[in-house]
Amino acid sequence: MQRCVEELDWHAETFSLFGRTHPVPRLISWVGDPGLDYRYAARSHVGCGWPAWLDGLRVLVGAATGQSFNHILVNRYRTGRDYMGWHRDDERGVSGNIAVLSLGAERRFGWREGPGYRSRQLLLPSGSILTLDGHWQHTLLRERQCEAERISLTFRSLFNVKNKSGRQGILAGTLA
Numbered sequence: 001m002q003r004c005v006e007e008l009d010w011h012a013e014t015f016s017l018f019g020r021t022h023p024v025p026r027l028i029s030w031v032g033d034p035g036l037d038y039r040y041a042a043r044s045h046v047g048c049g050w051p052a053w054l055d056g057l058r059v060l061v062g063a064a065t066g067q068s069f070n071h072i073l074v075n076r077y078r079t080g081r082d083y084m085g086w087h088r089d090d091e092r093g094v095s096g097n098i099a100v101l102s103l104g105a106e107r108r109f110g111w112r113e114g115p116g117y118r119s120r121q122l123l124l125p126s127g128s129i130l131t132l133d134g135h136w137q138h139t140l141l142r143e144r145q146c147e148a149e150r151i152s153l154t155f156r157s158l159f160n161v162k163n164k165s166g167r168q169g170i171l172a173g174t175l176a
């Protein structure tokens with residue numbers, strides 16, 4: 001966890017709603033194969049290679065889940081006031097499940113198969129790995145009383161796609 005805090009580049013992104021700009025309620029970072037872009041919310045997150053310590057983690061998480069990964073989006077929740085709202089990770093170019101490695105504060109994770117479905121919750125302790133179908137809606141809930149920090153490393157397997165116009169699509173980049 002400390003290494004993530006100290007050695008990753010952290011970004012405070014913003015989003016627009018009804019013409020106003022708001023801070024995304026968490027910090028993010030990313031690591032991936034050189035040139036590989038995980039693009040969502042109209043923003044690029046281009047990998048520039050793996051530091052050895054994270055490559056080791058990638059191998060461990062790959063062995064634990066039986067998948068191989070080429071990109072990580074890292075979320076840093078500074079306290080329980082940071083969170084992630086309901087969303088899906090069903091962008092074109094993401095294959096297989098997402099593996100979420102949790103570090104630090106235990107937080108509540110919710111998921112449901114879609115709007116109108118019953119939502120369920122799970123506690124994510126430090127060191128746990130959750131595998132997740134990105135088509136399901138999910139959220140990391142706000143917990144106002146929590147003062148401790150949590151980091152989630154969300155391992156993804158991305159592949160190159162082109163859209164109908166022949167231009168690079170939602171995900172752009174090259175796989176080694």
Ligand SMILES: O=C(O)CCC(=O)C(=O)O
Pocket residue numbers: 073075084089100109124138139140152154
């Ligand atoms: O931090 C978490 O556990 C959830 C992360 C997440 O939903 C995502 O990165 O899409």
